[in-house]
Amino acid sequence: MIDITDIRKSFGDNQVLKGISATFKPGVSTLIIGGSGSGKTTLMKCMVGLHQPDSGMVTYDGRDFTSLSFDERIDIRKEIGMLFQSSALFDSMCVEKNILFPLNMFSDMSKAEKKDRVNFVLERVNLAGKNKLFPAELSGGMKKRVGIARAIAMNPKYLFCDEPNSGLDPKTSILIDELIQEITAENNITTIVVTHDMNSVMGIGEHIIFLHQGQKWWEGSNQQITSTNNKELNEFVFATKLMETLLKK
Amino acid sequence: MLFYHFGKYILLLKSVFKKPEKFSIYQEEIFREMVDIGLGSLGIISIISVFIGAVTTVQTAFQLVSDLIPKSVIGGITRDSTILELSPTICSLVLAGKIGSSIASQIGTMRVTEQIDALEIMGINAPGYLILPKVTAGIIMVPMLVIVSIFLSITGGYLAGTASGAVTAAEFVQGLTTNFNPFTVTIAMVKAVTFAIIITTVSAYQGFYTDGGALEVGQASTKAVVISCIAILAADYIIAQLLL
Ligand SMILES: Nc1ncnc2c1ncn2[C@@H]1O[C@H](COP(=O)(O)OP(=O)(O)OP(=O)(O)O)[C@@H](O)[C@H]1O
Ligand SMILES: [Mg+2]
Numbered sequence: 001m002i003d004i005t006d007i008r009k010s011f012g013d014n015q016v017l018k019g020i021s022a023t024f025k026p027g028v029s030t031l032i033i034g035g036s037g038s039g040k041t042t043l044m045k046c047m048v049g050l051h052q053p054d055s056g057m058v059t060y061d062g063r064d065f066t067s068l069s070f071d072e073r074i075d076i077r078k079e080i081g082m083l084f085q086s087s088a089l090f091d092s093m094c095v096e097k098n099i100l101f102p103l104n105m106f107s108d109m110s111k112a113e114k115k116d117r118v119n120f121v122l123e124r125v126n127l128a129g130k131n132k133l134f135p136a137e138l139s140g141g142m143k144k145r146v147g148i149a150r151a152i153a154m155n156p157k158y159l160f161c162d163e164p165n166s167g168l169d170p171k172t173s174i175l176i177d178e179l180i181q182e183i184t185a186e187n188n189i190t191t192i193v194v195t196h197d198m199n200s201v202m203g204i205g206e207h208i209i210f211l212h213q214g215q216k217w218w219e220g221s222n223q224q225i226t227s228t229n230n231k232e233l234n235e236f237v238f239a240t241k242l243m244e245t246l247l248k249k
Numbered sequence: 250m251l252f253y254h255f256g257k258y259i260l261l262l263k264s265v266f267k268k269p270e271k272f273s274i275y276q277e278e279i280f281r282e283m284v285d286i287g288l289g290s291l292g293i294i295s296i297i298s299v300f301i302g303a304v305t306t307v308q309t310a311f312q313l314v315s316d317l318i319p320k321s322v323i324g325g326i327t328r329d330s331t332i333l334e335l336s337p338t339i340c341s342l343v344l345a346g347k348i349g350s351s352i353a354s355q356i357g358t359m360r361v362t363e364q365i366d367a368l369e370i371m372g373i374n375a376p377g378y379l380i381l382p383k384v385t386a387g388i389i390m391v392p393m394l395v396i397v398s399i400f401l402s403i404t405g406g407y408l409a410g411t412a413s414g415a416v417t418a419a420e421f422v423q424g425l426t427t428n429f430n431p432f433t434v435t436i437a438m439v440k441a442v443t444f445a446i447i448i449t450t451v452s453a454y455q456g457f458y459t460d461g462g463a464l465e466v467g468q469a470s471t472k473a474v475v476i477s478c479i480a481i482l483a484a485d486y487i488i489a490q491l492l493l
Pocket of ligand 1: 034039196
Protein backbone atom coordinates (compact mmCIF):
# COMPACT_ATOMS: atom_id res chain seq x y z
CA MET A 1 0.00 0.00 0.00
CA ILE A 2 1.25 3.47 -0.85
CA ASP A 3 -0.03 6.64 0.82
CA ILE A 4 0.61 10.13 -0.42
CA THR A 5 -0.34 13.21 1.57
CA ASP A 6 -0.54 16.74 0.28
CA ILE A 7 2.12 16.45 -2.43
CA ARG A 8 3.09 19.83 -3.88
CA LYS A 9 5.56 20.47 -6.66
CA SER A 10 6.44 23.55 -8.69
CA PHE A 11 8.93 24.08 -11.51
CA GLY A 12 9.87 27.74 -11.15
CA ASP A 13 6.62 29.68 -11.24
CA ASN A 14 4.75 26.76 -12.73
CA GLN A 15 2.80 25.16 -9.89
CA VAL A 16 2.22 21.66 -11.24
CA LEU A 17 0.91 19.76 -8.21
CA LYS A 18 -1.14 21.71 -5.69
CA GLY A 19 -1.54 19.31 -2.81
CA ILE A 20 -2.52 15.77 -3.77
CA SER A 21 -3.42 13.03 -1.32
CA ALA A 22 -4.40 9.48 -2.16
CA THR A 23 -4.10 5.85 -1.12
CA PHE A 24 -3.05 3.07 -3.49
CA LYS A 25 -4.06 -0.47 -2.51
CA PRO A 26 -2.20 -3.72 -3.22
CA GLY A 27 -3.63 -6.07 -5.83
CA VAL A 28 -5.35 -3.19 -7.59
CA SER A 29 -4.13 -1.08 -10.49
CA THR A 30 -4.93 2.54 -9.81
CA LEU A 31 -5.25 4.66 -12.93
CA ILE A 32 -4.11 8.26 -12.88
CA ILE A 33 -5.79 10.10 -15.72
CA GLY A 34 -5.79 13.70 -16.87
CA GLY A 35 -5.04 15.88 -19.86
CA SER A 36 -1.56 16.29 -21.30
CA GLY A 37 0.53 18.46 -19.01
CA SER A 38 -1.77 17.97 -16.03
CA GLY A 39 1.13 16.64 -13.94
CA LYS A 40 0.62 12.86 -14.11
CA THR A 41 4.25 12.04 -14.83
CA THR A 42 5.38 14.63 -12.29
CA LEU A 43 3.22 13.04 -9.59
CA MET A 44 4.62 9.62 -10.37
CA LYS A 45 8.19 10.90 -10.33
CA CYS A 46 7.56 12.58 -6.97
CA MET A 47 6.30 9.27 -5.63
CA VAL A 48 9.38 7.30 -6.67
CA GLY A 49 11.79 10.06 -5.72
CA LEU A 50 13.01 11.12 -9.17
CA HIS A 51 11.61 14.55 -8.31
CA GLN A 52 11.81 15.85 -4.78
CA PRO A 53 8.34 17.21 -3.90
CA ASP A 54 8.32 20.71 -2.39
CA SER A 55 6.21 19.41 0.46
CA GLY A 56 4.08 16.40 1.32
CA MET A 57 4.78 12.82 2.26
CA VAL A 58 4.98 9.46 0.47
CA THR A 59 4.89 6.26 2.52
CA TYR A 60 5.40 2.71 1.29
CA ASP A 61 3.58 0.32 3.65
CA GLY A 62 4.12 2.74 6.48
CA ARG A 63 7.75 3.50 5.62
CA ASP A 64 8.23 7.21 5.10
CA PHE A 65 10.04 7.58 1.76
CA THR A 66 10.28 11.35 1.30
CA SER A 67 12.56 12.04 4.25
CA LEU A 68 15.07 9.29 3.41
CA SER A 69 18.46 9.93 1.79
CA PHE A 70 19.47 8.24 -1.48
CA ASP A 71 21.24 5.40 0.31
CA GLU A 72 18.39 4.81 2.73
CA ARG A 73 15.91 4.66 -0.15
CA ILE A 74 17.69 1.77 -1.84
CA ASP A 75 15.86 -0.93 0.13
CA ILE A 76 12.49 0.44 -0.94
CA ARG A 77 13.70 1.06 -4.49
CA LYS A 78 14.56 -2.60 -4.88
CA GLU A 79 10.85 -3.29 -4.38
CA ILE A 80 9.81 -0.79 -7.07
CA GLY A 81 9.45 -1.58 -10.75
CA MET A 82 8.88 1.24 -13.17
CA LEU A 83 7.94 1.46 -16.82
CA PHE A 84 8.89 4.85 -18.26
CA GLN A 85 6.88 6.84 -20.79
CA SER A 86 9.82 6.46 -23.18
CA SER A 87 10.56 2.83 -22.13
CA ALA A 88 14.12 3.90 -21.13
CA LEU A 89 15.73 0.62 -22.14
CA PHE A 90 19.52 0.61 -21.99
CA ASP A 91 20.55 1.08 -25.65
CA SER A 92 23.90 -0.59 -25.24
CA MET A 93 22.42 -3.87 -24.01
CA CYS A 94 20.29 -6.50 -25.70
CA VAL A 95 16.83 -7.38 -24.38
CA GLU A 96 18.19 -10.15 -22.20
CA LYS A 97 20.93 -7.99 -20.67
CA ASN A 98 18.38 -5.25 -19.98
CA ILE A 99 16.26 -7.64 -17.95
CA LEU A 100 19.26 -9.30 -16.34
CA PHE A 101 20.63 -5.95 -15.22
CA PRO A 102 18.72 -5.55 -11.94
CA LEU A 103 19.07 -9.29 -11.28
CA ASN A 104 22.85 -9.14 -11.71
CA MET A 105 23.09 -6.09 -9.47
CA PHE A 106 20.94 -7.18 -6.60
CA SER A 107 19.92 -10.85 -6.59
CA ASP A 108 21.86 -13.86 -5.39
CA MET A 109 20.34 -16.14 -8.03
CA SER A 110 22.55 -18.58 -9.89
CA LYS A 111 23.20 -18.04 -13.60
CA ALA A 112 20.65 -20.68 -14.56
CA GLU A 113 18.00 -19.23 -12.27
CA LYS A 114 18.53 -15.78 -13.71
CA LYS A 115 18.25 -17.17 -17.24
CA ASP A 116 14.99 -18.89 -16.29
CA ARG A 117 13.65 -15.71 -14.78
CA VAL A 118 14.47 -13.75 -17.96
CA ASN A 119 12.75 -16.31 -20.14
CA PHE A 120 9.77 -16.40 -17.78
CA VAL A 121 9.18 -12.64 -17.84
CA LEU A 122 9.78 -12.47 -21.58
CA GLU A 123 7.18 -15.15 -22.10
CA ARG A 124 4.88 -13.25 -19.77
CA VAL A 125 5.00 -10.22 -22.11
CA ASN A 126 4.76 -12.38 -25.25
CA LEU A 127 8.32 -11.83 -26.38
CA ALA A 128 9.76 -15.31 -25.93
CA GLY A 129 12.88 -15.85 -28.01
CA LYS A 130 13.64 -12.14 -28.55
CA ASN A 131 16.48 -12.30 -26.00
CA LYS A 132 19.27 -11.17 -28.27
CA LEU A 133 17.64 -8.22 -30.02
CA PHE A 134 18.81 -4.69 -29.25
CA PRO A 135 16.40 -1.86 -28.33
CA ALA A 136 17.07 -0.20 -31.71
CA GLU A 137 15.71 -3.33 -33.39
CA LEU A 138 12.39 -3.29 -31.51
CA SER A 139 9.11 -1.58 -32.36
CA GLY A 140 7.63 0.91 -29.91
CA GLY A 141 5.18 -1.66 -28.54
CA MET A 142 7.90 -4.27 -28.12
CA LYS A 143 10.03 -1.74 -26.23
CA LYS A 144 7.12 -1.08 -23.87
CA ARG A 145 6.75 -4.79 -23.27
CA VAL A 146 10.48 -5.26 -22.62
CA GLY A 147 10.16 -2.29 -20.24
CA ILE A 148 7.41 -4.13 -18.39
CA ALA A 149 9.46 -7.33 -18.37
CA ARG A 150 12.41 -5.47 -16.86
CA ALA A 151 10.14 -3.77 -14.31
CA ILE A 152 8.71 -7.06 -13.08
CA ALA A 153 11.96 -9.06 -13.22
CA MET A 154 12.74 -8.44 -9.56
CA ASN A 155 9.20 -9.36 -8.43
CA PRO A 156 8.36 -5.82 -7.35
CA LYS A 157 5.87 -4.98 -4.63
CA TYR A 158 5.12 -1.67 -6.29
CA LEU A 159 4.74 -1.20 -10.03
CA PHE A 160 4.62 2.20 -11.75
CA CYS A 161 3.67 2.41 -15.41
CA ASP A 162 3.81 5.73 -17.26
CA GLU A 163 1.53 5.48 -20.30
CA PRO A 164 2.09 1.79 -20.95
CA ASN A 165 -0.05 1.89 -24.05
CA SER A 166 0.54 5.24 -25.68
CA GLY A 167 1.44 4.83 -29.32
CA LEU A 168 0.13 1.29 -29.54
CA ASP A 169 -2.73 -0.04 -31.63
CA PRO A 170 -5.97 -0.66 -29.68
CA LYS A 171 -5.54 -4.42 -29.66
CA THR A 172 -1.96 -4.47 -28.38
CA SER A 173 -2.82 -1.81 -25.88
CA ILE A 174 -5.65 -3.94 -24.46
CA LEU A 175 -3.21 -6.87 -24.22
CA ILE A 176 -0.78 -4.74 -22.26
CA ASP A 177 -3.52 -3.47 -19.95
CA GLU A 178 -4.67 -7.00 -19.25
CA LEU A 179 -1.10 -8.10 -18.70
CA ILE A 180 -0.55 -5.37 -16.12
CA GLN A 181 -3.80 -6.23 -14.40
CA GLU A 182 -3.02 -9.96 -14.30
CA ILE A 183 0.48 -9.41 -12.91
CA THR A 184 -0.95 -7.06 -10.32
CA ALA A 185 -3.56 -9.52 -9.13
CA GLU A 186 -1.29 -12.58 -9.27
CA ASN A 187 1.46 -11.07 -7.15
CA ASN A 188 -0.63 -8.67 -5.07
CA ILE A 189 1.34 -5.71 -6.42
CA THR A 190 0.41 -2.10 -5.71
CA THR A 191 0.20 -0.83 -9.27
CA ILE A 192 -0.12 2.73 -10.51
CA VAL A 193 -0.81 3.34 -14.19
CA VAL A 194 -0.68 6.78 -15.75
CA THR A 195 -2.77 6.99 -18.88
CA HIS A 196 -5.00 9.19 -20.95
CA ASP A 197 -6.44 6.31 -22.86
CA MET A 198 -10.19 5.87 -22.31
CA ASN A 199 -10.00 2.25 -23.45
CA SER A 200 -7.78 1.48 -20.48
CA VAL A 201 -10.05 3.42 -18.20
CA MET A 202 -13.07 1.39 -19.19
CA GLY A 203 -11.09 -1.85 -19.35
CA ILE A 204 -9.10 -1.95 -16.14
CA GLY A 205 -10.25 1.15 -14.24
CA GLU A 206 -11.13 -0.36 -10.87
CA HIS A 207 -9.77 2.71 -9.14
CA ILE A 208 -9.32 5.96 -11.02
CA ILE A 209 -7.86 9.31 -9.99
CA PHE A 210 -8.52 12.26 -12.28
CA LEU A 211 -5.98 15.09 -12.13
CA HIS A 212 -6.99 18.55 -13.24
CA GLN A 213 -5.24 21.90 -12.64
CA GLY A 214 -2.79 20.27 -10.26
CA GLN A 215 -5.48 18.84 -8.03
CA LYS A 216 -7.20 15.52 -7.48
CA TRP A 217 -10.42 16.52 -9.20
CA TRP A 218 -12.28 13.24 -8.96
CA GLU A 219 -11.77 9.69 -7.68
CA GLY A 220 -13.85 6.59 -8.35
CA SER A 221 -14.24 3.51 -10.54
CA ASN A 222 -15.04 2.99 -14.21
CA GLN A 223 -18.61 2.10 -13.19
CA GLN A 224 -19.04 5.58 -11.78
CA ILE A 225 -17.05 7.54 -14.32
CA THR A 226 -19.70 7.65 -17.04
CA SER A 227 -22.50 8.69 -14.70
CA THR A 228 -20.78 11.49 -12.80
CA ASN A 229 -21.83 15.07 -13.42
CA ASN A 230 -18.34 16.47 -12.81
CA LYS A 231 -18.03 18.88 -15.74
CA GLU A 232 -14.27 18.71 -16.35
CA LEU A 233 -14.24 14.94 -16.04
CA ASN A 234 -17.08 14.58 -18.50
CA GLU A 235 -15.22 16.80 -20.95
CA PHE A 236 -12.20 14.54 -20.59
CA VAL A 237 -14.14 11.27 -20.80
CA PHE A 238 -16.37 12.19 -23.71
CA ALA A 239 -13.74 14.03 -25.70
CA THR A 240 -13.41 11.46 -28.50
CA LYS A 241 -15.38 11.37 -31.73
CA LEU A 242 -16.16 7.72 -31.01
CA MET A 243 -17.83 8.61 -27.72
CA GLU A 244 -19.70 11.47 -29.37
CA THR A 245 -21.08 9.20 -32.05
CA LEU A 246 -22.02 6.50 -29.58
CA LEU A 247 -23.77 9.00 -27.34
CA LYS A 248 -25.85 10.38 -30.23
CA LYS A 249 -27.19 6.91 -31.08
CA MET B 250 28.21 30.56 -11.87
CA LEU B 251 31.68 29.07 -12.07
CA PHE B 252 31.56 28.22 -8.37
CA TYR B 253 28.10 26.73 -8.74
CA HIS B 254 29.32 24.34 -11.45
CA PHE B 255 32.50 23.55 -9.60
CA GLY B 256 30.55 22.69 -6.46
CA LYS B 257 28.14 20.51 -8.40
CA TYR B 258 31.10 18.84 -10.10
CA ILE B 259 32.72 18.05 -6.74
CA LEU B 260 29.43 16.65 -5.41
CA LEU B 261 29.12 14.46 -8.50
CA LEU B 262 32.66 13.17 -7.96
CA LYS B 263 31.75 12.34 -4.38
CA SER B 264 29.00 10.01 -5.53
CA VAL B 265 31.24 8.60 -8.29
CA PHE B 266 33.68 7.32 -5.71
CA LYS B 267 31.12 5.64 -3.48
CA LYS B 268 31.52 1.94 -2.82
CA PRO B 269 30.26 -0.03 -5.88
CA GLU B 270 27.13 -2.16 -5.48
CA LYS B 271 28.71 -5.20 -7.03
CA PHE B 272 32.35 -5.28 -7.89
CA SER B 273 32.18 -7.89 -10.66
CA ILE B 274 29.86 -5.73 -12.76
CA TYR B 275 32.12 -2.71 -12.40
CA GLN B 276 35.11 -4.83 -13.35
CA GLU B 277 33.43 -5.93 -16.55
CA GLU B 278 32.60 -2.31 -17.37
CA ILE B 279 36.18 -1.21 -16.69
CA PHE B 280 37.55 -3.77 -19.15
CA ARG B 281 35.04 -2.69 -21.78
CA GLU B 282 35.98 0.96 -21.33
CA MET B 283 39.68 0.09 -21.42
CA VAL B 284 39.24 -1.49 -24.82
CA ASP B 285 37.17 1.48 -25.93
CA ILE B 286 39.56 4.15 -24.71
CA GLY B 287 42.84 2.28 -25.24
CA LEU B 288 42.55 0.25 -28.42
CA GLY B 289 40.03 2.65 -29.87
CA SER B 290 42.48 5.53 -29.70
CA LEU B 291 45.69 3.67 -30.55
CA GLY B 292 45.45 4.40 -34.28
CA ILE B 293 45.06 8.15 -34.08
CA ILE B 294 47.62 8.44 -31.28
CA SER B 295 50.16 6.49 -33.34
CA ILE B 296 49.71 8.66 -36.41
CA ILE B 297 49.97 11.99 -34.63
CA SER B 298 52.92 10.83 -32.51
CA VAL B 299 55.07 9.95 -35.51
CA PHE B 300 54.39 13.39 -36.96
CA ILE B 301 55.05 15.18 -33.67
CA GLY B 302 58.50 13.61 -33.49
CA ALA B 303 59.27 14.20 -37.14
CA VAL B 304 58.32 17.87 -37.01
CA THR B 305 60.19 18.47 -33.75
CA THR B 306 63.39 16.99 -35.19
CA VAL B 307 63.24 18.84 -38.48
CA GLN B 308 62.46 22.18 -36.83
CA THR B 309 65.10 21.77 -34.14
CA ALA B 310 67.66 21.01 -36.85
CA PHE B 311 66.55 24.13 -38.71
CA GLN B 312 67.07 26.29 -35.64
CA LEU B 313 70.51 24.84 -34.82
CA VAL B 314 72.53 26.66 -37.44
CA SER B 315 75.66 27.17 -35.35
CA ASP B 316 78.59 24.86 -36.00
CA LEU B 317 79.58 25.14 -32.34
CA ILE B 318 76.66 22.97 -31.24
CA PRO B 319 76.99 19.26 -31.97
CA LYS B 320 74.21 17.78 -34.12
CA SER B 321 73.58 15.14 -31.47
CA VAL B 322 71.77 17.79 -29.42
CA ILE B 323 68.87 17.39 -31.86
CA GLY B 324 68.26 13.87 -30.51
CA GLY B 325 68.27 15.12 -26.94
CA ILE B 326 65.90 17.99 -27.61
CA THR B 327 63.48 15.76 -29.49
CA ARG B 328 63.54 13.28 -26.62
CA ASP B 329 62.98 15.81 -23.87
CA SER B 330 60.33 17.92 -25.52
CA THR B 331 58.45 14.79 -26.57
CA ILE B 332 58.51 13.24 -23.11
CA LEU B 333 57.93 16.42 -21.13
CA GLU B 334 55.36 18.21 -23.16
CA LEU B 335 54.39 17.10 -26.62
CA SER B 336 53.35 13.48 -26.09
CA PRO B 337 51.30 13.90 -22.90
CA THR B 338 49.71 17.21 -23.82
CA ILE B 339 48.97 16.81 -27.50
CA CYS B 340 47.76 13.23 -27.00
CA SER B 341 45.45 14.38 -24.21
CA LEU B 342 44.06 17.22 -26.29
CA VAL B 343 43.31 14.78 -29.07
CA LEU B 344 41.83 12.31 -26.60
CA ALA B 345 39.66 15.09 -25.13
CA GLY B 346 38.15 15.42 -28.58
CA LYS B 347 37.77 11.71 -29.11
CA ILE B 348 36.93 10.20 -25.71
CA GLY B 349 35.52 13.34 -24.11
CA SER B 350 32.88 13.96 -26.73
CA SER B 351 31.88 10.31 -26.77
CA ILE B 352 31.54 10.14 -22.97
CA ALA B 353 29.48 13.34 -22.84
CA SER B 354 27.14 12.31 -25.63
CA GLN B 355 26.75 8.77 -24.34
CA ILE B 356 25.87 9.84 -20.80
CA GLY B 357 23.86 12.81 -22.08
CA THR B 358 21.75 10.55 -24.27
CA MET B 359 21.14 8.26 -21.32
CA ARG B 360 19.99 11.29 -19.34
CA VAL B 361 17.53 12.65 -21.89
CA THR B 362 16.07 9.22 -22.68
CA GLU B 363 15.43 8.59 -18.95
CA GLN B 364 17.93 5.70 -18.81
CA ILE B 365 19.67 7.37 -15.86
CA ASP B 366 16.31 7.69 -14.10
CA ALA B 367 15.78 3.99 -14.76
CA LEU B 368 19.10 3.20 -13.08
CA GLU B 369 18.20 5.32 -10.08
CA ILE B 370 14.79 3.70 -9.72
CA MET B 371 16.49 0.32 -9.51
CA GLY B 372 18.45 1.67 -6.56
CA ILE B 373 21.73 1.89 -8.47
CA ASN B 374 24.16 4.73 -7.81
CA ALA B 375 24.09 6.03 -11.40
CA PRO B 376 27.17 8.30 -11.18
CA GLY B 377 29.21 5.42 -9.80
CA TYR B 378 28.01 2.87 -12.32
CA LEU B 379 28.34 5.16 -15.34
CA ILE B 380 31.39 7.24 -14.50
CA LEU B 381 33.73 5.26 -12.22
CA PRO B 382 34.59 2.62 -14.87
CA LYS B 383 35.39 5.38 -17.38
CA VAL B 384 37.63 7.25 -14.95
CA THR B 385 39.43 4.05 -13.94
CA ALA B 386 39.90 2.95 -17.53
CA GLY B 387 41.18 6.43 -18.42
CA ILE B 388 43.70 6.44 -15.58
CA ILE B 389 45.04 3.09 -16.77
CA MET B 390 44.95 3.61 -20.52
CA VAL B 391 45.97 7.24 -21.08
CA PRO B 392 49.46 6.78 -19.52
CA MET B 393 49.92 3.66 -21.66
CA LEU B 394 48.94 5.59 -24.76
CA VAL B 395 51.39 8.34 -23.78
CA ILE B 396 54.20 5.79 -23.44
CA VAL B 397 53.40 4.39 -26.88
CA SER B 398 53.29 7.94 -28.18
CA ILE B 399 56.71 8.76 -26.73
CA PHE B 400 58.32 5.79 -28.44
CA LEU B 401 56.63 6.44 -31.76
CA SER B 402 57.41 10.13 -31.61
CA ILE B 403 61.12 9.51 -31.07
CA THR B 404 61.04 6.94 -33.86
CA GLY B 405 59.36 9.51 -36.10
CA GLY B 406 62.07 12.00 -35.20
CA TYR B 407 64.79 9.50 -36.01
CA LEU B 408 63.26 8.67 -39.37
CA ALA B 409 62.65 12.27 -40.38
CA GLY B 410 66.06 13.41 -39.15
CA THR B 411 68.01 10.75 -40.98
CA ALA B 412 65.85 10.86 -44.11
CA SER B 413 66.28 14.61 -44.48
CA GLY B 414 70.00 14.41 -43.77
CA ALA B 415 69.70 16.95 -40.95
CA VAL B 416 71.33 14.54 -38.56
CA THR B 417 73.01 11.16 -38.95
CA ALA B 418 71.64 8.06 -37.27
CA ALA B 419 74.67 7.80 -34.99
CA GLU B 420 74.42 11.44 -33.89
CA PHE B 421 70.72 11.17 -33.19
CA VAL B 422 71.11 8.03 -31.10
CA GLN B 423 74.05 9.55 -29.24
CA GLY B 424 71.89 12.57 -28.41
CA LEU B 425 69.06 10.31 -27.25
CA THR B 426 71.23 8.38 -24.87
CA THR B 427 73.25 11.14 -23.22
CA ASN B 428 72.03 13.19 -20.28
CA PHE B 429 68.77 11.32 -19.93
CA ASN B 430 66.89 12.35 -16.82
CA PRO B 431 64.33 9.65 -15.84
CA PHE B 432 62.40 12.22 -13.85
CA THR B 433 61.02 13.60 -17.12
CA VAL B 434 59.16 10.30 -17.57
CA THR B 435 57.67 10.66 -14.09
CA ILE B 436 56.41 14.09 -15.05
CA ALA B 437 54.93 12.69 -18.27
CA MET B 438 53.06 10.05 -16.25
CA VAL B 439 51.81 12.57 -13.69
CA LYS B 440 50.51 14.66 -16.56
CA ALA B 441 48.91 11.67 -18.28
CA VAL B 442 47.04 10.59 -15.15
CA THR B 443 45.90 14.15 -14.37
CA PHE B 444 44.71 14.73 -17.93
CA ALA B 445 42.91 11.37 -17.95
CA ILE B 446 40.98 12.37 -14.82
CA ILE B 447 40.17 15.77 -16.31
CA ILE B 448 38.91 14.38 -19.63
CA THR B 449 36.74 11.64 -18.14
CA THR B 450 35.23 13.56 -15.23
CA VAL B 451 34.63 16.87 -17.01
CA SER B 452 32.94 15.12 -19.93
CA ALA B 453 30.93 12.89 -17.63
CA TYR B 454 29.78 15.96 -15.70
CA GLN B 455 28.65 17.68 -18.88
CA GLY B 456 26.76 14.58 -19.98
CA PHE B 457 25.25 13.77 -16.61
CA TYR B 458 23.60 17.17 -16.19
CA THR B 459 22.31 17.47 -19.74
CA ASP B 460 18.77 18.79 -19.71
CA GLY B 461 16.47 18.64 -22.69
CA GLY B 462 16.89 16.64 -25.89
CA ALA B 463 19.20 15.73 -28.75
CA LEU B 464 20.21 19.36 -29.31
CA GLU B 465 21.41 19.72 -25.73
CA VAL B 466 23.33 16.45 -25.97
CA GLY B 467 25.29 17.90 -28.89
CA GLN B 468 25.97 21.09 -26.94
CA ALA B 469 27.08 19.11 -23.90
CA SER B 470 29.54 17.19 -25.99
CA THR B 471 31.01 20.36 -27.52
CA LYS B 472 31.29 21.95 -24.08
CA ALA B 473 32.96 18.82 -22.73
CA VAL B 474 35.72 19.08 -25.32
CA VAL B 475 36.26 22.83 -24.92
CA ILE B 476 36.35 22.78 -21.13
CA SER B 477 38.54 19.66 -21.03
CA CYS B 478 41.07 21.26 -23.37
CA ILE B 479 41.30 24.46 -21.35
CA ALA B 480 41.56 22.50 -18.10
CA ILE B 481 44.28 20.29 -19.57
CA LEU B 482 46.42 23.27 -20.60
CA ALA B 483 45.91 24.96 -17.24
CA ALA B 484 46.85 21.78 -15.40
CA ASP B 485 49.83 21.35 -17.74
CA TYR B 486 51.15 24.73 -16.64
CA ILE B 487 50.53 24.04 -12.96
CA ILE B 488 52.30 20.68 -13.07
CA ALA B 489 55.27 22.18 -14.90
CA GLN B 490 55.50 24.95 -12.31
CA LEU B 491 55.25 22.59 -9.37
CA LEU B 492 57.48 19.75 -10.53
CA LEU B 493 60.20 21.31 -12.63
N1 LIG C 1 11.76 18.75 -15.46
C1 LIG C 1 10.84 19.73 -15.62
N2 LIG C 1 11.22 21.02 -15.59
C2 LIG C 1 10.30 22.02 -15.73
N3 LIG C 1 9.00 21.81 -15.94
C3 LIG C 1 8.56 20.54 -16.00
C4 LIG C 1 9.46 19.43 -15.85
N4 LIG C 1 8.75 18.29 -15.94
C5 LIG C 1 7.48 18.67 -16.16
N5 LIG C 1 7.35 20.01 -16.18
C6 LIG C 1 6.10 20.76 -16.35
O1 LIG C 1 5.12 20.17 -15.54
C7 LIG C 1 3.86 20.10 -16.17
C8 LIG C 1 3.32 18.69 -16.09
O2 LIG C 1 4.15 17.81 -16.83
P1 LIG C 1 3.95 16.25 -16.80
O3 LIG C 1 5.05 15.66 -17.60
O4 LIG C 1 3.79 15.81 -15.41
O5 LIG C 1 2.57 16.10 -17.58
P2 LIG C 1 1.77 14.78 -17.93
O6 LIG C 1 0.46 14.89 -17.24
O7 LIG C 1 2.59 13.59 -17.68
O8 LIG C 1 1.55 14.99 -19.48
P3 LIG C 1 1.57 13.89 -20.68
O9 LIG C 1 0.24 13.23 -20.66
O10 LIG C 1 1.73 14.74 -21.89
O11 LIG C 1 2.70 12.97 -20.45
C9 LIG C 1 4.08 20.63 -17.57
O12 LIG C 1 3.56 21.95 -17.62
C10 LIG C 1 5.56 20.65 -17.76
O13 LIG C 1 5.93 21.78 -18.52
MG1 LIG D 1 3.59 12.13 -18.85
